[in-house]
Amino acid sequence: MMVTKSRWTVEQLESLRDMEVHFPDGHLCLFPIILGFGKNIKWDARIYIKGAAGVLPVDKVSLLSIGASDADADVWVARTARALSALRGLYPSLVPALEARIKELAEAAPALPAGEPARVSD
Numbered sequence: 001m002m003v004t005k006s007r008w009t010v011e012q013l014e015s016l017r018d019m020e021v022h023f024p025d026g027h028l029c030l031f032p033i034i035l036g037f038g039k040n041i042k043w044d045a046r047i048y049i050k051g052a053a054g055v056l057p058v059d060k061v062s063l064l065s066i067g068a069s070d071a072d073a074d075v076w077v078a079r080t081a082r083a084l085s086a087l088r089g090l091y092p093s094l095v096p097a098l099e100a101r102i103k104e105l106a107e108a109a110p111a112l113p114a115g116e117p118a119r120v121s122d
Contacts, residue, residue: 006038021076024067026050028058028076030083043087045080
C-alpha cells in the first residue's frame with residue numbers, strides 16, 4: 001500500500017459534510033465529491049425530487065417544482081452559488097494537466113549534491 005501526504009488539513013477533512021435544505025417535495029443538497037483517493041475534493045449542488053431517481057440542476061424552476069415559494073427559490077439559487085464559490089475556495093481542485101506538469105518539472109530538476117547546502121544566490 002502506498003501512503004502519500006494529504007494536501008488537506010485535519011480541519012478540512014473533518015468539515016466534509018453534505019448540507020441539505022428540505023422542501024415539501026424534495027431537497028437541495030450541497031456535497032463534497034472526493035476524487036483520486038483524496039487528491040481532489042470537488043463540491044457540487046443538486047436538487048432531488050421525492051420518489052424520483054436522478055437529479056436536477058439548482059435553478060429556480062427546479063426549486064419551484066419541489067415546493068419552494070417564488071421568493072425562496074430566488075434566495076436559494078443565490079445562496080447556493082455563494083456557498084459553492086466559498087467551498088471551492090476552501091478546497092481548491094488541482095487541474096490534472098497542471099499536476100502532471102508540476103510532477104514532470106520536479107523530476108527534471110537537478111538534484112543537489114549530497115552534503116552541500118542549497119544557496120539562493122551569492
